[in-house]
Amino acid sequence: MKRIIGFITNVIPRQWLIRCSYLFSILIRPFYVGNRVECPVCGGHFRKFLPYGYGNATENRLCPKCLSLERHRLLWLYLKQRTDFFTAPLKVLHFAPEQPFLKRFRNLKNLDYTTADLDSPIADLHLDVTKINLPDHSYDVVICNHVLEHVDNVNQAFAEILRVLKVGGWAILMVPINPDVDTFEDPSITDPKERQRLFGQYDHVRQFGKDYAQILTNAGFHVVEDKFFYDYSEEQRNRMRLARRGEEVICRCEKVIE
Numbered sequence: 622m623k624r625i626i627g628f629i630t631n632v633i634p635r636q637w638l639i640r641c642s643y644l645f646s647i648l649i650r651p652f653y654v655g656n657r658v659e660c661p662v663c664g665g666h667f668r669k670f671l672p673y674g675y676g677n678a679t680e681n682r683l684c685p686k687c688l689s690l691e692r693h694r695l696l697w698l699y700l701k702q703r704t705d706f707f708t709a710p711l712k713v714l715h716f717a718p719e720q721p722f723l724k725r726f727r728n729l730k731n732l733d734y735t736t737a738d739l740d741s742p743i744a745d746l747h748l749d750v751t752k753i754n755l756p757d758h759s760y761d762v763v764i765c766n767h768v769l770e771h772v773d774n775v776n777q778a779f780a781e782i783l784r785v786l787k788v789g790g791w792a793i794l795m796v797p798i799n800p801d802v803d804t805f806e807d808p809s810i811t812d813p814k815e816r817q818r819l820f821g822q823y824d825h826v827r828q829f830g831k832d833y834a835q836i837l838t839n840a841g842f843h844v845v846e847d848k849f850f851y852d853y854s855e856e857q858r859n860r861m862r863l864a865r866r867g868e869e870v871i872c873r874c875e876k877v878i879e
């Protein structure tokens with residue numbers, strides 16, 4: 622069973638899993654009944670999470686019910702505990718909206734919530750993050766997770782996100798991080814296998830590293846590094862599987878000046 626599920630979550634693109642997630646979760650759940658792990662996003666508890674990952678699937682990552690990964694569970698708790706995202710009247714622009722969040726955010730009555738994607742049919746707006754066709758100073762919150770590692774001109778994306786944020790607004794810009802290196806990129810590397818080897822995935826154009834907060838600061842954000850992850854006991858962190866190594870800190874990217 623483990624090999625079958627590993628195969629499914631590894632070979633079938635996550636977008637497809639998401640499309641048939643309701644059916645998938647119903648089929649899979651009997652094999653995951655238990656109470657050793659818990660998902661703070663959907664409230665489900667299971668024997669363990671599903672394996673997940675391109676290339677080499679890693680054990681115990683994907684929620685069988687809402688398909689959250691570690692980063693979604695960490696961000697959900699962050700938004701709940703460290704921000705007024707669930708209560709304040711906020712105008713939110715969400716790029717490449719993650720499946721575990723989409724309906725839940727859309728149902729929040731306090732939000733004026735807009736989704737955006739380059740080409741996804743389910744997004745409200747079709748936008749390029751390096752050329753956002755929206756007015757200056759128009760959003761309280763921008764969320765753009767696991768997008769920037771795919772974007773050639775990342776500094777242009779940072780500038781555009783800053784531009785559409787209101788002064789006093791903030792952005793969450795999560796990326797895959799290798800904590801053992803500084804960020805590096807090489808535009809001449811276009812071979813998918815070389816990108817996989819150097820940048821961690823066949824369609825990534827750079828590997829972000831331990832200097833990510835500094836990169837965000839250099840781009841003009843006031844960065845607040847939140848280490849609330851460490852407020853949880855090791856037992857709690859393992860039970861909810863909250864972050865992969867190097868991705869424990871959430872950077873709140875604030876716009877403080879025009």
Ligand SMILES: [Zn+2]
Pocket residue numbers: 660661662663664665684685686687688689
């Ligand atoms: Zn879940």
